[in-house]
Amino acid sequence: xxxxxxxxxxxxxxxxxxxxxxxxxxxxxxxxxxxxxxxxxxxxxxxxxxxxxxxxxxxxxxxxxxxxxxxxxxxxxxxxxxxxxxxxxxxxxxxxxxxxxxxxxxxxxxxxxxxxxxxxxxxxxxxxxxxxxxxxxxxxxxxx
Numbered sequence: 001x002x003x004x005x006x007x008x009x010x011x012x013x014x015x016x017x018x019x020x021x022x023x024x025x026x027x028x029x030x031x032x033x034x035x036x037x038x039x040x041x042x043x044x045x046x047x048x049x050x051x052x053x054x055x056x057x058x059x060x061x062x063x064x065x066x067x068x069x070x071x072x073x074x075x076x077x078x079x080x081x082x083x084x085x086x087x088x089x090x091x092x093x094x095x096x097x098x099x100x101x102x103x104x105x106x107x108x109x110x111x112x113x114x115x116x117x118x119x120x121x122x123x124x125x126x127x128x129x130x131x132x133x134x135x136x137x138x139x140x141x142x143x144x
Contacts, residue, residue: 003068004067004134005047005066005068007055010075011075013050032044035131059083059094063092068140071087072130083114084113093140096118098121100123102123
């Protein structure tokens, strides 16, 4: 069974109520249930924090023992060298995810400090971005 850690950053605890025109109206916990049904061969762990250091700690905790990390770092994507360094420090592949297409939004969202440390980036497919990240991780892990 593949172990996939999903990590959501600041303000993503408000999915379902925060800016539904951008982020949709589905709480993440409900979406996670659908992922578990789509991928019965995976065991998903979910973590959300609004605090940068806690996100780093979770990457450290799971970054050597899980098969993949799906990371939506929210606004920390554009500001956190510390998260970049945490991703580089672990051996588990990390896929950066964004619900919205950040390149169609404010210019400050066009730069990611995390992408260079991640295996890949998926953005703009709504909540389905998480599923696409899982697909990518399963493919990466099957290729060795």
